Amino acid sequence: MSSPLPAAPQASKPGLRRLSAEAAIAALPELADILLDCIEGGASVGFMADFSRDEAEAYWRDVAAGVASGATLLLAAEQDGRLAGTVQLGLKQPPNQPHRADLKKLLVHRTARGLGFARLLLDAAEAEAGHAGKSLLVLDTATGSPAEAIYARLGWSPSGIIPNYALWPDGRFCDTTIFYKAL
Known part of the structure; x- marks a missing residue:
């Protein structure tokens, strides 16, 4: 089952829900x-x-399996009855890191950008992490990307840059910035 969460005031008819494995498959x-x-x-x-x-x-089927196992929490933002964005929390961590979760795949459709969905999803993910007993969140993002600016603006702290960590979709190398946020 999906449970409703607070809506973003900037968008028309927005909403947010936590997706179950079944809802993710649907x-x-x-x-x-x-x-x-x-x-x-x-x-x-x-x-x-x-x-x-x-x-x-x-x-997404693999993500749904992670949701079913409890390893992943999946949030989805909606506008006008359609999904506009998602974010995941990787809750399953090694035994020496029970206080930590990984923020993964903050994705907002290009048609829904600039409407507050990234903030809505991040705020909800942070709240869900706190409810799950997590006190530290970690993520990585492409250096110089719009996402990097969003995380910095929303209170995430950069801890460093790894050169040539990943590739852009077109195959060029990109540096990656690691961010963290204490809850």
């Missing part, structure tokens, strides 16, 4: 649309430009 086409749109827009989110719809849906 939303596969929309989740794939968001992921593919972000890749097409040049976001370095772990996939290359030739990433297919079938691969995107397989990725």
Whole structure:
């Protein structure tokens, strides 16, 4: 089941829900649309430009399995009855890091950017992490990307840059900035 969370005041008819594994499977086409749109827009989110719809849906099936096992928490922002963005919390950590979670795949469809969905998703993820007993969040993002500016603006602290850590979807190297946030 999905549970409602607070809505973003900036968007028309926005909402936010925590997706169950079943809800994620039901939303596969929309989740794939968001992921593919972000890749097409040049976001370095772990996939290359030739990433297919079938691969995107397989990725989300794997995420749903993580949700079912309790290792992953998946939040989805909605506008006008359609998914506009998602974010994940990786809750399962090694025994010496029970206080930490990984923030993963903050994705907002390009048509929904600038409406407050990134903030809505991050605020909700931080609240959910706190409810799960986590006191530290960690993420990585492409250095110089719009996402890097969002995290800095929303109170995340950079801890360093790793040169040539990943690739942009077009195959060029990109540096990666590691961020953290104490809750």
